[in-house]
Amino acid sequence: MTPSSVLIISDETEFARALTAxxxxxxxxxxxxLVSSDLWNSKNPGGYDLVILGPVRRAQPGSIIRALQSDAAVAVCVGGDTQALAALCSEHPRLLVIPYQDGWTHAVIMVATESLRRIEASRRAERAERIAADSAGYATLGRYMLEMRHSVNNALTSVLGNADLLLLEPGQLSGLAREQIKTIHSMSLRLNEIFQRFSSLATEMREVEKESQAETENDSQALTRRS
Incomplete structure (x- = not known):
């Protein structure tokens, strides 16, 4: 699980202290x-999962929010000016705005926690999709290798047979050619072992699938009898 990261931008020390506590x-x-509006770099938001914008003195909240629009971070704005908050909401409909009043820390934590939870859920879904795509690719490759195993085995058998015939005639080959044929012979044997293993794995997987299906049917019948 990837740790969540939160950036808090505020020029009021008490705001950051209260929220952190x-x-x-x-x-x-x-x-x-924690950064002030002076230290925050609008050209490099830093890839945070969540940005919480508190009271700022010199910078305009709107300019900071606009700089965040190109980043993936979810922005939560906390402010006390009702008119300014209404203007921000109108300009940025997706912005999460919380009034700076009694209980604001609790509200920010609740909203932030839910936002981070959704971000993590989205990440997990993306990871699951990537894993599923990779698994589908591996399955396709496995099926292809199983389908081609007979052709490969026939080709390897032919290579091994010809290599054996050549090695039986020592006087017809130079020392270098003989060593090369021995290498071909050894590699062909190794490839044959690998494809034989694929065949045995396919058989084992079919047996496991049958056993699992039988167990499922038995469990279903047992539940039916109990009911």
Missing amino acids: RWQAERQVPALT
């Missing part, structure tokens, strides 16, 4: 980074 009381605490 409240978060420390939770069971799961993400990696927190």
